[in-house]
Amino acid sequence: MAEEVMIKADNLVKIYKTEDIEVMALQGLDLTVETGELLAIIGNSGSGKSTFLNMIGGLDKPTAGRLTVAGNDLFKLNEKELVAYKRDTVGFVWQNNARNLLPYLTALDNIMMPMSLQKQENKKEKALELLDTVGLMHRKDSRLSQLSGGEQQRIAIAIALANSPKLLLADEPTGSVDRKTADYIFDIFKRLNREKGQTILIVTHDVTLSKMVRRVVAIRDGKISSERILKEQYADIATNTVDWSTEDTQEEYAIIDRVGRVQLPHDLLDELSLDSNKVRVTMENGRIVIEKPADA
Ligand SMILES: Nc1ncnc2c1ncn2[C@@H]1O[C@H](COP(=O)(O)OP(=O)(O)O)[C@@H](O)[C@H]1O
Ligand SMILES: [Mg+2]
Numbered sequence: 001m002a003e004e005v006m007i008k009a010d011n012l013v014k015i016y017k018t019e020d021i022e023v024m025a026l027q028g029l030d031l032t033v034e035t036g037e038l039l040a041i042i043g044n045s046g047s048g049k050s051t052f053l054n055m056i057g058g059l060d061k062p063t064a065g066r067l068t069v070a071g072n073d074l075f076k077l078n079e080k081e082l083v084a085y086k087r088d089t090v091g092f093v094w095q096n097n098a099r100n101l102l103p104y105l106t107a108l109d110n111i112m113m114p115m116s117l118q119k120q121e122n123k124k125e126k127a128l129e130l131l132d133t134v135g136l137m138h139r140k141d142s143r144l145s146q147l148s149g150g151e152q153q154r155i156a157i158a159i160a161l162a163n164s165p166k167l168l169l170a171d172e173p174t175g176s177v178d179r180k181t182a183d184y185i186f187d188i189f190k191r192l193n194r195e196k197g198q199t200i201l202i203v204t205h206d207v208t209l210s211k212m213v214r215r216v217v218a219i220r221d222g223k224i225s226s227e228r229i230l231k232e233q234y235a236d237i238a239t240n241t242v243d244w245s246t247e248d249t250q251e252e253y254a255i256i257d258r259v260g261r262v263q264l265p266h267d268l269l270d271e272l273s274l275d276s277n278k279v280r281v282t283m284e285n286g287r288i289v290i291e292k293p294a295d296a
Helices: 049-056 079-088 109-110 121-134 148-163 179-196 266-272
Strands: 007-015 020-033 037-043 064-067 089-092 167-171 199-203 215-220 223-230 250-254 281-285 288-290
Touching: 007 049, 020 064, 020 079, 020 215, 020 281, 037 049, 037 179, 037 266, 049 148, 049 167, 049 199, 109 148, 121 148, 148 167, 148 179, 167 179, 179 199, 179 266, 199 266
Parallel strands: 037 199, 037 215, 089 167, 167 199
Antiparallel strands: 007 020, 007 064, 215 223, 223 250, 281 288
C-alpha cells in the first residue's frame, strides 16, 4: 500500500443484531483518506458515523469488508497487536469526554497518564507542549473537576495526542460546547493539521465548521453518498475573511460506488416528483440524464 494512504475502507458492512431486530449500520462503505488530510464526516443521526469511527479506532469489528489504517490490516491484528494499535496509532476524542479523563488528577497528570504506557523520553516536556497546543498552560496544576466543559474537552484533545498518534479521531468533539468554544476547538484541529501535518477525522453536526474543511464526506444509510470539496478561492483559510456560515465555499459531488450506484440528492429527487420507482437513464451529449418516464 502506498505510503500516502492513511485509511482505506473497502466495502465495510456492519450489522447489529439484537434479540428481534437487525440494524444494518454500514452498507458497503468505501473511503480513502490520505495522510495529512483533515476530513470531516457529516450525516444524520443514525447514519453510521460513530460505527465507522469506532471501527477505525479498533473498538469494533465489521460484519464484512476490509479496513487498512496506517498500513495495518485492522481485522487481521491479534489481541496484542490491536492493543498496541489503539495505544500508538490512533488517538480518540469523544463528545462526552468523561471516558478518558480522571477528575481528581491535574490537567498535566491527565495528559501524562497515557504516556506511562509507552516508552517515551521527556514525558513532562511533551505534556507541557501539548498543554500549550490546546492553550491551557495556565491550568496545568488545576484538577480536571475545576475546569469548564470546554477546557476539559481541550484536555481530552491533548490526551488523545499524548502518544503522538498517526491518526486523530474525533466524534462530535464540539457537540456539547457553545459556539465560541466550538470555534476555538476547531481552530486547534486546523492548526494541528496545518502546522504538524496531523491526519484528522472529525465527525461533526456543525455546518459552519464543516464548510471550512477542504473535504467533507456525507454518510447516508451507512454509505458515503456525497463529498464536498473546498473551492480553490477558499483554500487559503488562514488569511481570508470569509463568512463561513453563509457562503457556499464548497463544490458538491455525488459518489458512484464500485458497481455504478449513485445516491441522488433528496431535493433533486423531490423536484422530479416520481410516482413510481422507475426512471429513464439516457446519454445526451456526454451527460447522463435521469428523467421521469413518459406516461404509458
Ligand atoms: N451497539 C449497537 N447495537 C445495536 N444497534 C446499534 C448499536 N450501535 C449503533 N446501532 C445502530 O446503528 C445505526 C448507526 O448508528 P451510529 O453509528 O451510532 O450512527 P451515528 O453516529 O451516525 O448517529 C443506528 O441505527 C443505531 O441505532
Ligand atoms: Mg454518533
